[in-house]
Amino acid sequence: MNPDALRGHMDALLLSVVEAGPLHGYAIIEALQERSGGALSVPTGTVYPALRRLERVGHLSSEWATVGGRKRRTYRLTDSGRRQLEGERSAWRAFTSAIGSVLSPGPEAP
Amino acid sequence: MNPDALRGHMDALLLSVVEAGPLHGYAIIEALQERSGGALSVPTGTVYPALRRLERVGHLSSEWATVGGRKRRTYRLTDSGRRQLEGERSAWRAFTSAIGSVLSPGPEAP
DNA sequence: ACCTACATATAGAGAGCCTACATGTAGACT
DNA sequence: AGTCTACATGTAGGCTCTCTATATGTAGGT
Numbered sequence: 001m002n003p004d005a006l007r008g009h010m011d012a013l014l015l016s017v018v019e020a021g022p023l024h025g026y027a028i029i030e031a032l033q034e035r036s037g038g039a040l041s042v043p044t045g046t047v048y049p050a051l052r053r054l055e056r057v058g059h060l061s062s063e064w065a066t067v068g069g070r071k072r073r074t075y076r077l078t079d080s081g082r083r084q085l086e087g088e089r090s091a092w093r094a095f096t097s098a099i100g101s102v103l104s105p106g107p108e109a110p
Numbered sequence: 111m112n113p114d115a116l117r118g119h120m121d122a123l124l125l126s127v128v129e130a131g132p133l134h135g136y137a138i139i140e141a142l143q144e145r146s147g148g149a150l151s152v153p154t155g156t157v158y159p160a161l162r163r164l165e166r167v168g169h170l171s172s173e174w175a176t177v178g179g180r181k182r183r184t185y186r187l188t189d190s191g192r193r194q195l196e197g198e199r200s201a202w203r204a205f206t207s208a209i210g211s212v213l214s215p216g217p218e219a220p
Numbered sequence: 221a222c223c224t225a226c227a228t229a230t231a232g233a234g235a236g237c238c239t240a241c242a243t244g245t246a247g248a249c250t
Numbered sequence: 251a252g253t254c255t256a257c258a259t260g261t262a263g264g265c266t267c268t269c270t271a272t273a274t275g276t277a278g279g280t
Contacts, residue, residue, distance in 0.1 A: 004118030016213050039208035098149035103126050
């Protein structure tokens with residue numbers, strides 16, 4: 001997967017994964033990989049800063065927890081984040097539709 | 111359309127538009143807009159450098175022409191570009207599939 | 221004279237994703 | 251005891267692409 005292709009879609013991915021329930025960073029990375037059938041291997045250096053960014057703008061909130069002697073920062077979707085995710089989903093549909101119509105060869109079926 | 115979303119998909123778009131036949135930059139911008147139903151308004155400052163880049167790596171070739179007193183640089187898909195376009199299309203399918211499966215809520219249908 | 225459409229190009233900014241590196245715990249295996 | 255892997259978070263710096271803004275010039279209409 002070309003890294004650049006993910007540009008601008010990372011937010012949607014992260015928000016979508018924490019939608020069902022709170023998750024910590026490491027689990028988010030695993031969930032991303034699992035839900036994409038192994039196609040998405042997003043490095044930690046991408047995910048952790050992105051999560052902080054999403055928290056900074058209010059789409060996520062976080063709290064520390066200690067499980068089995070390990071510290072986890074668990075992220076939760078805020079109301080703002082939920083609205084954002086809705087927007088991201090419709091933007092995604094518009095995006096794929098636009099690119100798809102350019103990429104698909106031949107005349108489109110009416 | 112969020113500008114960042116196009117990252118890494120510009121090449122596929124440009125190659126796809128010149129697939130049917132040679133076009134010059136300005137016409138490529140119009141074709142992009144038309145074929146996407148108006149969704150894609152890519153600025154000249156994006157397209158012209160991108161076309162030069164694609165020529166530099168060998169996916170496009172260009173030649174100057176003068177039509178109605180105006181100079182045009184007309185781009186044509188090379189063999190390398192044609193192969194690249196094929197790869198871009200399958201990458202696009204993989205990409206939408208991966209993101210889509212993460213974004214779509216609820217359990218997927220088997 | 222002025223404005224719009226056509227046509228190409230470059231400089232500089234901005235943002236975000238990646239590679240590497242740094243740090244530390246828990247548990248399994250040798 | 252020592253080593254290795256999995257778990258877990260984080261930062262610094264680089265890279266590349268897209269965008270904004272600007273520059274330049276022709277053709278044609280009003």
